[in-house]
Amino acid sequence: MKKVVKIKGMTCEHCQKRVETALNKLPGLKATVNHKKDQAIISVDGAWDENAVRAAVSEAGYEVVSVSDKKGFLGL
Secondary structure (H helix, E strand, O other), rough: OOEEEEEEEEEEOOHHHHHHHHHHHHOOEEEEEEEOOOOOEEEOOOOOOOHHHHHHHHHHEEEEEEEOOOOOOHOO
16 A cells, blocks of 8 residues: 655755655655655555654654545556
8 A cells, every 4th residue: 555645844855855764764664755746655564554654754843734545547
């Protein structure tokens, strides 16, 4: 399962790396963050804990705006 997490406050590659590092410390998650799109794409291997994701982003100094399921090609 993949999730798209919209994040507010990232302005540079340092911000991107900080959030990515925080998210990748969470068990069962692999995150790729893009500050230009203000989002993280998270691959979940196991249980999804949105509260842990929100807390990790907040502790890194940023804010989660929304979380949604990642759709595949053509929205499927």
